[in-house]
Amino acid sequence: MGGNAVASSFDPQPFRRRTNRRSIVKAAGAAAAASTLGLGTPLLRRAHAQESVKDQILAIPGPGAGAPSEADIERVGELSLNTDKQGAFEGQTVVFQGLSNAGFHVNVFRPISRAWEEATGATIEWIEVTQADSYPRMSQAFATGNVEFDIIEGSGGWEGEMLGGGYCVPMPDSVLNAPEYDYDDIVPYLQSPTRTWDGVTYGASVDGDMHxxxxxxxxxxxxxxxxxxxxxxxxxxxxxxxxxxxxxxxxxxxxxxxxxxxxxxxxxxxxxxxxxxxxxxxxxxxxxxxxxxxxxxxxxxxxxxxxxxxxxxxxxxxxxxxxxxxxxxxxxxxxxxxxxxxxxxxxxxxxxxxxxxxxxxxxxxxxxxxxxxxxxxxxxxxxxxxxxxxxxxxxxxxxxxxxxxxAFLGWGLYVTTAGEERGVSEAAWDLVKHLSSKDISLWMNVYPSGMNPSRESHFNAADWTAGGYPEADAQEYLDSIADSYNHPNRIVDLRIPGQGEYWIAAEDEWTRAISGELSPQEAMDNAAARWEEITDRYGRDAQRELYTASL
Missing domain, CATH: 3.40.190.10 (Periplasmic binding protein-like II)
Known part of the structure; x- marks a missing residue:
């Protein structure tokens, strides 16, 4: 889940930082600033020569080296850093709610973001949620108005609530048009309808999903x-x-x-x-x-x-x-x-x-x-x-x-209206741009992070050999994903308000048949009845309009 992953071998507790990290990060930040002035330092050329950055980060840790260490992930964040906001967010705290799923997701985002924190002066506060709690925690926060997070890692299936409910803000042109974000490289179904609402882009894809x-x-x-x-x-x-x-x-x-x-x-x-x-x-x-x-x-x-x-x-x-x-x-x-x-x-x-x-x-x-x-x-x-x-x-x-x-429509990053009201949306979007950039997203696919292909550039099998994959195996793997994304009879996941409630109600009932408590027909009749109740609560006409539009 995509969007999901098996436990990593590295300790999720932060490693001791290297003594020269701040000078490296500040220099990378200065290089990014120099780019806005047309300056050409050697570090700038390294940080902005996309193929060079890609080659460097795909070599971390390299074939046969096992799962990346936290220090490895930090290094990827340093090499990929691209911000012209050095020191601009000093004293600001950006709160990020994301998945802590067996060592991945937030546990990859955290070390990969440290270079951004040091360059911009901002601090990131991480709210970690489990897979099972991720939808209920999001839904409850929006329903009660107690939205503590400025960025949420969420499913495309939740957009009926997140975006339709007005709880998130549109992606600014500074991210949408950024070369390092490269919007046109994103696979079509994650450009639209997923990550959009009423034709406006809100979310940044870090993951693409299918079973x-x-x-x-x-x-x-x-x-x-x-x-x-x-x-x-x-x-x-x-x-x-x-x-x-x-x-x-x-x-x-x-x-x-x-x-x-x-x-x-x-x-x-x-x-x-x-x-x-x-x-x-x-x-x-x-x-x-x-x-x-x-x-x-x-x-x-x-x-x-x-x-x-x-x-x-x-x-x-x-x-x-x-x-x-x-x-x-x-x-x-x-x-x-x-x-x-x-x-x-x-x-x-x-x-x-x-x-x-x-x-x-x-x-x-x-x-x-x-x-x-x-x-x-x-x-x-x-x-x-x-x-x-x-x-x-x-x-x-x-x-x-x-x-x-x-299934799931991939994890995306969204900036909340609450974050905008707290005055940290500019910092939040700059962080989102860093985490969803073309180079970082490729690295997070090739090495275990819980992210799956979401960009056309992720389907180059030769890149996967850097992580130890035989090219033929990588091609078969990528072909099965692309064939799923593009199949004429594909099932695009549900994307209307209450999606998580529908899923929980169904699971409550079909698992009763698994345990022998109910017959399969009885279980699914119960699930269907509960779905009718959810639909009526959200408004049948409104749900029908949204569902029909999604088809």
Missing amino acids: HFNYRKDVFASEDLAAEWASSGGEGDFAPPTTWQQVQAYSQFFQGKTDPDGLPTYGILDPLARSGGVGTYFFFSRASSYAKHPDDPAFFFDPETMQSKINSPAFVRALQDMIDAIPGAPPDQQNADLLKTLGDFLAGTGTMAHWWADIGANEYASDQSVVQDKVGFSILPGSPDVYNYGTGEWDTIEGNNFAPYL
Whole structure:
């Protein structure tokens, strides 16, 4: 989540600063100031020669060096610093609320921002929230008027509340047109509709998101398992699955088997624990190709009535699939959240996972990964049939129905109206520009940070070799992301007020079916009823107008 990541190996507590850091940072700040005067110092040329900066930072820490240390991240911030506001914000404090997710996000932003703090004189106060608390904390702050933060790291799915509610301020031209921000390099769906409201840009993307499919290449290349598959009557060749039906068949087949390393072979890893609504993203991935008809742009609601679709046979089938896959999963999978699932896959447990792009981002650059050279990538699996909500029938699709899910719509940085009222919005936007700049964003993709590709320039596979990725593997990984972003039947995530409430309500109910308390149909009927209540509370007509516009 994108936007999410497995634990880093470095200690999140600040390292002791090097004694010469301030002189380095002040010099970088002076170089940036000199650029406004047309001066050309050697340091200026280093700091502003984009390819040179890119090459320098991608070499930190370099192939085979493991996860970046905090000192490494500080150095990236120093080399990438580009501000003409040296000393301009002396005495100001900018409050940043962001995700503290297993050592990433804020724990990367913090050291990468120290050079900016020293150059500008500003101080950053960090409010850290967990994945499960991130939406409720944001929603409560805006609803009560107690907005303590000047910058919020938020999902594109929350923009109905953040932007539609008037709680954030538009991006100024000084950021939008800055060469180092390079707005035109951002992938199209993160230029609009995401990060915008009523045609005005508000948010700066630091992350792009979708769920894609990850599988163990070594397992599906095993001749012994292929022979067992054939002798057991398995349908078709033993090969990476392309449909959810094949995923289910393999999850059943792998029970009691061992992988090429002699370890137990498990099937699909579904995050099944309650986690503040986050698990619902994975449930919708499971339902994607069953429920998203290529002739119907609407996935979540009927756009004519705003009646929820989530208790239709497509979503019920997906929930039954998740239940049926549990016997082929690792022990206690019912209590596994997204981070447990990610960590398990990187540690060699499980053969298939539908996740944000963080598995690939951690395959080579994380100290926790033991699956180097063993992971393949594709768009989410399809289905030979898809539910037609209009007719109430299942339609057969030639060549299978595929529907990649742009889950979460990526993390973005937004400056709040409250920050503007406190007089720190100029400093806040300058910090946002630093954190979302082209060079820094590339580095945060190549090395584990919880960020996934959000710019066209992130799709150059050759750049990823700096982090130890074989170029062919990087290309396959990036292609699966690009194919998801650009697919004609993609599902653009929900982006209306109350999005987080809808997700939590759904998770509360489908997890009851996972535990056996309710049948899948009962669970989804309950979830649909709760969605109707949320829609009525926000105003059915208003929600319908916003949802229809988002399609």
